[in-house]
Amino acid sequence: xxxxxxxxxxxxxxxxxxxxxxxxxxxxxxxxxxxxxxxxxxxxxxxxxxxxxxxxxxxxxxxxxxxxxxxxxxxxxxxxxxxxxxxxxxxxxxxxxxxxxxxxxxxxxxxxxxxxxxxxxxxxxxxxxxxxxxxxxxxxxxxxxxxxxxxxxxxxxxxxxxxxxxxxxxxxxxxxxxxxxxxxxxxxxxxxxxxxxxxxxxxxxxxxxxxxxxxxxxxxxxxxxxxxxxxxxxxxxxxxxxxxxxxxxxxxxxxxxxxxxxxxxxxxxxxxxxxxxxxxxxxxxxxxxxxxxxxxxxxxxxxxxxxxxxxxxxxxxxxxxxxxxxxxxxxxx
Amino acid sequence: xxxxxxxxxxxxxxxxxxxxxxxxxxxxxxxxxxxxxxxxxxxxxxxxxxxxxxxxxxxxxxxxxxxxxxxxxxxxxxxxxxxxxxxxxxxxxxxxxxxxxxxxxxxxxxxxxxxxxxxxxxxxxxxxxxxxxxxxxxxxxxxxxxxxxxxxxxxxxxxxxxxxxxxxxxxxx
Numbered sequence: 001x002x003x004x005x006x007x008x009x010x011x012x013x014x015x016x017x018x019x020x021x022x023x024x025x026x027x028x029x030x031x032x033x034x035x036x037x038x039x040x041x042x043x044x045x046x047x048x049x050x051x052x053x054x055x056x057x058x059x060x061x062x063x064x065x066x067x068x069x070x071x072x073x074x075x076x077x078x079x080x081x082x083x084x085x086x087x088x089x090x091x092x093x094x095x096x097x098x099x100x101x102x103x104x105x106x107x108x109x110x111x112x113x114x115x116x117x118x119x120x121x122x123x124x125x126x127x128x129x130x131x132x133x134x135x136x137x138x139x140x141x142x143x144x145x146x147x148x149x150x151x152x153x154x155x156x157x158x159x160x161x162x163x164x165x166x167x168x169x170x171x172x173x174x175x176x177x178x179x180x181x182x183x184x185x186x187x188x189x190x191x192x193x194x195x196x197x198x199x200x201x202x203x204x205x206x207x208x209x210x211x212x213x214x215x216x217x218x219x220x221x222x223x224x225x226x227x228x229x230x231x232x233x234x235x236x237x238x239x240x241x242x243x244x245x246x247x248x249x250x251x252x253x254x255x256x257x258x259x260x261x262x263x264x265x266x267x268x269x270x271x272x273x274x275x276x277x278x279x280x281x282x283x284x285x286x287x288x289x290x291x292x293x294x295x296x297x298x299x300x301x302x303x304x305x306x307x308x309x310x311x312x313x314x315x316x317x318x319x320x321x322x323x324x325x326x327x328x329x330x331x332x333x
Numbered sequence: 334x335x336x337x338x339x340x341x342x343x344x345x346x347x348x349x350x351x352x353x354x355x356x357x358x359x360x361x362x363x364x365x366x367x368x369x370x371x372x373x374x375x376x377x378x379x380x381x382x383x384x385x386x387x388x389x390x391x392x393x394x395x396x397x398x399x400x401x402x403x404x405x406x407x408x409x410x411x412x413x414x415x416x417x418x419x420x421x422x423x424x425x426x427x428x429x430x431x432x433x434x435x436x437x438x439x440x441x442x443x444x445x446x447x448x449x450x451x452x453x454x455x456x457x458x459x460x461x462x463x464x465x466x467x468x469x470x471x472x473x474x475x476x477x478x479x480x481x482x483x484x485x486x487x488x489x490x491x492x493x494x495x496x497x498x499x500x501x502x503x504x505x506x
Contacts (some may be wrong), residue, residue, distance in 0.1 A: 036399065095458075
């Protein structure tokens with residue numbers, strides 16, 4: 001681990017100032033579950049660590065209209081078990097509980113979960129080429145061992161995936177990310193927070209230098225929906241998703257009135273399945289309709305040498321989850 | 334700046350320790366190498382095995398993925414702090430009774446994790462395998478899921494689950 005200057009912030013303005021001052025690169029340190037590991041591997045080499053672990057952004061608050069505001073420092077375990085989340089946004093609670101281990105969920109924060117980096121093994125291994133770790137050096141995952149890699153939205157520079165479960169639920173629930181920074185506060189729709197790799201896979205979010213996530217909002221329109229999170233992985237617990245599906249629906253008078261669908265493990269960002277959603281809103285919920293929607297969403301999917309299985313896996317998982325939510329017999333195809 | 338040592342104070346097992354350490358020192362290394370509390374073990378050192386599990390303000394965390402300086406003045410409890418007045422914690426007793434280990438390397442982490450897990454359980458926390466709307470049952474599935482952050486390479490899981498159940502019964506008495 002490289003040497004760094006440690007600064008403990010007491011309020012979020014001083015944290016932003018400390019991260020914006022010259023002598024960067026600086027990093028905010030929240031739970032540390034990903035950053036400490038990456039620093040130990042030499043992948044992250046900040047010269048200054050701004051510890052935001054004691055910032056008073058720890059509340060989950062009810063907002064007018066039935067939405068909630070989640071402080072950036074609310075830890076994953078607390079968020080998953082918060083009564084408002086369990087009762088009104090169960091998709092979020094379920095997704096969180098499907099991620100990591102109890103120990104890690106006690107440490108990891110809401111803001112930190114959004115900022116976690118890919119688990120691509122080449123990104124972690126400094127002996128290999130990685131455009132995300134070292135722009136312009138190449139990508140050893142392309143043509144390498146790429147079973148866990150992306151099938152949607154990848155580029156010739158990077159085929160890494162975003163590892164979060166929580167973020168897949170936030171994508172489906174139309175979250176908004178509240179940010180403060182050197183030039184003021186702003187709110188970013190969740191879909192615009194993370195980026196696809198394109199030619200700059202090292203730039204993973206639309207946060208500017210010194211900007212800090214202060215909270216995440218969930219709108220009242222996402223409360224109380226019938227929802228499910230299903231994660232497919234190599235072992236039953238404590239593993240990253242090969243494919244995950246977050247879905248929330250409202251069905252009335254035999255037709256789908258509201259449909260939220262997001263996929264994890266398939267792209268560089270939590271993948272909101274807008275194509276599938278469009279084909280399903282107003283439709284009669286049937287397995288065929290779900291299969292057609294999944295096919296439409298996955299039409300642009302591109303497989304690497306070892307991850308072609310993810311395309312039918314994503315299709316089947318979407319159909320299974322939506323069928324279950326619609327109360328249709330969910331037997332295997 | 335960067336190469337300076339930090340003066341910090343750690344609260345471990347109800348004692349206060351003043352340390353002068355490099356800010357890079359993990360909580361795990363601070364416990365083992367600076368405070369000679371070697372009960373907490375270093376397995377993977379990357380948050381995957383749980384051998385380093387300790388309690389902070391009663392909650393379980395991986396001490397390997399934290400800097401000691403982050404946890405200044407928080408109440409840290411390690412395996413050395415579980416016994417009271419020379420009497421083993423019921424979880425420690427139960428691990429002995431049920432052979433909840435073979436080589437013993439993961440055991441301090443397993444025991445600390447299990448103690449916090451039962452506190453979560455009593456607080457009504459649900460897990461990824463809890464069926465919506467159903468009452469909590471300390472089933473094998475629940476124990477496997479809730480203890481999945483602690484690996485045992487000897488495979489003593491049957492004994493570990495039996496020990497946790499027994500301790501739960503003992504502590505609920």
